[in-house]
Amino acid sequence: xxxxxxxxxxxxxxxxxxxxxxxxxxxxxxxxxxxxxxxxxxxxxxxxxxxxxxxxxxxxxxxxxxxxxxxxxxxxxxxxxxxxxxxxxxxxxxxxxxxxxxxxxxxxxxxxxxxxxxxxxxxxxxxxxxxxxxxxxxxxxxxxxxxxxxxxxxxxxxxxxxxxxxxxxxxxxxxxxxxxxxxxxxxxxxxxxxxxxxxxxxxxxxxxxxxxxxxxxxxxxxxxxxxxxxxxxxxxxxxxxxxxxxxxxxxxxxxxxxxxxxxxxxxxxxxxxxxxxxxxxxxxxxxxxxxxxxxxxxxxxxxxxxxxxxxxxxxxxxxxxxxxxxxxxxxxxxxxxxxxxxxxxxxxxxxxxxxxxxxxxxxxxxxxxxxxxxxxxxxxxxxxxxxxxxxxxxxxxxxxxxxxxxxxxxxxxxxxxxxxxxxxxxxxxxxxxxxxxxxxxxxxxxxxxxxxxxxxxxxxxxxxxxxxxxxxxxxxxxxxxxxxxxxxxxxxxxxxxxxxxxxxxxxxxxxxxxxxxxxxxxxxxxxxxxxxxxxxxxxxx
Numbered sequence: 004x005x006x007x008x009x010x011x012x013x014x015x016x017x018x019x020x021x022x023x024x025x026x027x028x029x030x031x032x033x034x035x036x037x038x039x040x041x042x043x044x045x046x047x048x049x050x051x052x053x054x055x056x057x058x059x060x061x062x063x064x065x066x067x068x069x070x071x072x073x074x075x076x077x078x079x080x081x082x083x084x085x086x087x088x089x090x091x092x093x094x095x096x097x098x099x100x101x102x103x104x105x106x107x108x109x110x111x112x113x114x115x116x117x118x119x120x121x122x123x124x125x126x127x128x129x130x131x132x133x134x135x136x137x138x139x140x141x142x143x144x145x146x147x148x149x150x151x152x153x154x155x156x157x158x159x160x161x162x163x164x165x166x167x168x169x170x171x172x173x174x175x176x177x178x179x180x181x182x183x184x185x186x187x188x189x190x191x192x193x194x195x196x197x198x199x200x201x202x203x204x205x206x207x208x209x210x211x212x213x214x215x216x217x218x219x220x221x222x223x224x225x226x227x228x229x230x231x232x233x234x235x236x237x238x239x240x241x242x243x244x245x246x247x248x249x250x251x252x253x254x255x256x257x258x259x260x261x262x263x264x265x266x267x268x269x270x271x272x273x274x275x276x277x278x279x280x281x282x283x284x285x286x287x288x289x290x291x292x293x294x295x296x297x298x299x300x301x302x303x304x305x306x307x308x309x310x311x312x313x314x315x316x317x318x319x320x321x322x323x324x325x326x327x328x329x330x331x332x333x334x335x336x337x338x339x340x341x342x343x344x345x346x347x348x349x350x351x352x353x354x355x356x357x358x359x360x361x362x363x364x365x366x367x368x369x370x371x372x373x374x375x376x377x378x379x380x381x382x383x384x385x386x387x388x389x390x391x392x393x394x395x396x397x398x399x400x401x402x403x404x405x406x407x408x409x410x411x412x413x414x415x416x417x418x419x420x421x422x423x424x425x426x427x428x429x430x431x432x433x434x435x436x437x438x439x440x441x442x443x444x445x446x447x448x449x450x451x452x453x454x455x456x457x458x459x460x461x462x463x464x465x466x467x468x469x470x471x472x473x474x475x476x477x478x479x480x481x482x483x484x485x486x487x488x489x490x491x492x493x494x495x496x497x498x499x500x501x502x503x504x505x506x507x508x509x510x511x512x513x514x515x516x517x518x519x520x521x522x523x524x525x526x527x528x529x530x531x532x533x534x535x536x537x538x539x540x541x542x543x544x
Contacts, residue, residue, distance in 0.1 A: 031189035032220045033205070033306060035287045040300040045285055046293030048367050049278045052398050055227075055268040062235040063129055070114075071127025075523070078120065078515045083528035088402035088468075089129045090522060091394045092238070094409070095422065096135030096315070096383035097474075098485040099164065101409035103495060104474050105133075105140045106152045107502015108407045116151040119507040120515030128238040130401060132390040134382035136409070136485075138242045138314035143211035145240045146221050146307050148229040156499060163210035164490040171334040179209050182216055184342045191346035195287060195304070200356040202342045204312025212307065221307040224284035226267045241266045243382040243390040244314045246277070247355065250374055254322040254351070256385045258429060261370075262392045263379060265310050270361070273396050274433065276370035281361035291364040304358070313356035316380050325351055335488075355380060383410075387429065388422040395430060395437045395467055403522050404467055407505070409474040409481075416482035418473045420447030439466040442543065452543070456508060458521040461542035470521055477504040517541055 047053070052060075072084035092112070094105035110116045112125035133141030143155060168174045183205040187197045205217060212218025223242075231237045246261040247253055261274050271280030281290075287304030289296045318336070343353055355378035362368035363375060371377065382390060388410045394401045412419040421444050430438035439460025447453050453473050460466035474481055479497035483490075490498070508514035517537035520530060524538070 031186045032216070033186035033303075034189040034193040035195050035301045035304040036193065037299040038285075038302040040288070040295050041282065041285065043282070044293060045288065045290060045295070045300070046279055046281045046361055046365055049271060049273045049280055053269050053280065056239065056266075059235065059239055059268075060129060063237075063239065066235055067127050067129050067238070070123065070125075071522075074114075074121075074123035074127055075519050077123060078519045079531045079533065081531040082519060082523060083530075086526045086528050087127075088522060088526055089400060090124075090127055090403045090405070091130035091132065091401045092125075092128050092405045092407070093132045093390045093394065094134070094137030094140055094407050095390070095418075096137055096381065096388045097409040097411060098136045098315075099139075099487060099490060100411070100416070100474075100481065100483045100485060100498070101136035102140040102143075103490070103498035104409045104481050104502040104505060105137055105407055106155070107499040107504075108472065108506040109140075109144065109502075110152040110499060111503035111506035113151060116153050117503060119503060119510070120512070121507050121518065124518075125238075130241065130394060130399070131238040132241040132243065132393055133314070134243045134388065134390040135315040137390065137407075138311050138382070139207060139211055141240055141242060142307055142311040145226050145229075145232075145237070146212050146214075146218065149231040149237050152499065156495060159213055160210070161492045161495050164495050165492055167489045168206045168209050169335055169488040171338055174206065174335075174338060179206070179217060180338075182219075184345060186219060187342050188346050195359075196352075196357075197343055197346055198353040198355060198357055199318045199336070199339050199343055200312045200316045201309060202339045203316065203318075204306070204308035204310070206339075207311060207315075208308030211311065218308060219306070222284070222303060223265060223305040223307050223310045224267055224282075225307070232267070239266065241390065241393045242310060242314050243393060244316075244356070244379045245382055245385055246272070246371075247319065247378045247380055248370070249355070249378045254319055254354075256380060258385055258425070259432060260385045262382075262387075263377075264393050265305075265313070270305075270358075273393075277362060277368045279362050279365055279368050286361065287359055288361065289359060289363075290361050293361075293365055301359075309356070313379050314382050316356045317384070318354040319378075319380050319384075321354055325349055352378075383422070386422060386425040389426065391423070391426050391438070391469075392430075395435050397435075397437065401437075401467055402525065403470065405470045405472060407472045407474075411482070411485055416484055417453065417475075419453050420444050423469070423471065436465065437467045439463060439469055440544065456514070456518070456541060457543050458524075458538075458541045459543050461521070461524060461538060462544065464525050468521060468525065470518065472505060475505055475509075477501055477509040481505075513537070 075082040114123040190197045209217035214221045242265045244263045245256040269280040285300045287301035358377045408418040410418040427441035457471045459469040479501035520534035520537040
């Protein structure tokens with residue numbers, strides 16, 4: 004996956020001239036603004052779930068258990084559903100390849116949108132996590148109030164991905180270019196210097212969000228007010244990113260980089276080096292030891308486009324080379340640089356998604372308490388391209404994780420198990436005990452585990468069960484390069500349709516029952532007789 008990221012980074016950071024942009028900021032809904040601070044603490048130690056997430060998960064439990072039980076009984080009427088596990092879904096990074104394949108997986112799980120053996124399992128999920136391209140998918144799904152994938156494909160994605168604003172020939176002729184340039188100037192005028200992530204996220208938003216002006220008013224915390232969220236009809240969404248220790252001279256995240264979570268209620272990390280969370284709605288507020296240093300707080304910093312751009316930011320791959328609007332051969336990055344350069348002179352800071360550090364002078368955040376800013380990048384840069392980390396934290400008590408891996412680890416842009424293996428290795432270093440044993444890449448390849456579903460942790464009740472679901476080209480060449488920024492309508496439809504087959508194992512009649520067996524194995528309930536053969540086929544070890 005790292006080689007793919009480097010290729011994509013080189014694609015974004017290669018050379019050509021950019022067009023001039025206006026230098027006068029007009030009013031914009033993108034700019035952070037002052038607001039009254041809440042009465043509740045803005046920072047808390049990472050010693051439990053937040054009260055808001057706890058309340059959401061508790062309220063979600065009823066609908067999720069009902070949905071899971073209904074799917075299990077539809078799959079095999081002999082499932083005993085008196086005890087049900089907590090189930091999560093993750094979608095990996097991988098640009099539009101992962102977005103589209105992952106969208107098909109969701110469609111194949113969603114009873115509203117498909118009629119296959121796995122349809123209905125989405126209604127039984129409690130958590131959903133995305134990273135990079137997977138974060139694009141999750142942001143588009145959640146930010147538009149969880150419509151069906153068919154609706155997103157028909158009403159937004161098909162045309163947006165064909166006329167991609169990430170291609171300069173479309174961007175420079177679009178009204179969006181001027182609007183985005185003004186948004187970036189407005190953020191600068193509000194006292195928050197933008198970086199390349201700002202126009203990157205804004206341009207992605209025009210393809211992913213239905214809201215006014217490319218979703219300029221949509222925020223991550225705003226998801227809490229959407230109808231499907233307030234009715235607890237959907238899993239709790241989590242987006243991941245990595246914090247780079249620039250203060251130690253790093254420009255790329257190391258293997259033990261701080262794993263950051265961004266979700267509707269909170270922003271922060273469980274990792275010992277930070278070990279704290281802040282309220283997402285008040286990101287951008289200047290804090291010292293968790294207390295505002297002025298009489299007001301900041302809202303709107305958590306623009307959803309900025310968040311999804313954060314999780315997919317690869318501009319730091321330039322690694323200390325200052326970006327320039329006049330010496331970049333990629334017209335996309337040149338245009339992004341020109342937009343930012345209209346606000347201020349470019350520096351290496353502009354290669355990161357920068358967040359004012361809410362954990363400044365917070366003693367628990369020992370590694371970051373002296374830093375005024377946090378520098379975030381693509382969540383997959385440290386070879387953990389599946390956002391599993393939040394779901395193996397002991398406080399969340401997730402029993403089963405469906406891991407849809409669309410990484411491009413091989414020369415043919417398919418996964419090879421290296422990403423999930425890195426998560427296993429790093430979980431041991433971090434003292435996390437719920438991650439099941441993951442075999443070597445050689446074993447993955449030799450046993451074909453990268454070409455079919457596999458259950459990890461089947462026989463260890465102390466571990467989370469991982470149902471590994473890799474990208475496989477059942478009905479369409481789904482191994483598109485991560486750097487591909489434009490999809491024809493037939494490609495968008497073909498990728499999504501193949502994703503449905505990925506989760507449904509290309510119509511294998513026994514797979515839905517076997518998937519149910521894997522999900523229910525550790526519940527202590529009596530399982531259908533068919534499960535014995537399923538475990539022989541799908542359980543690793």
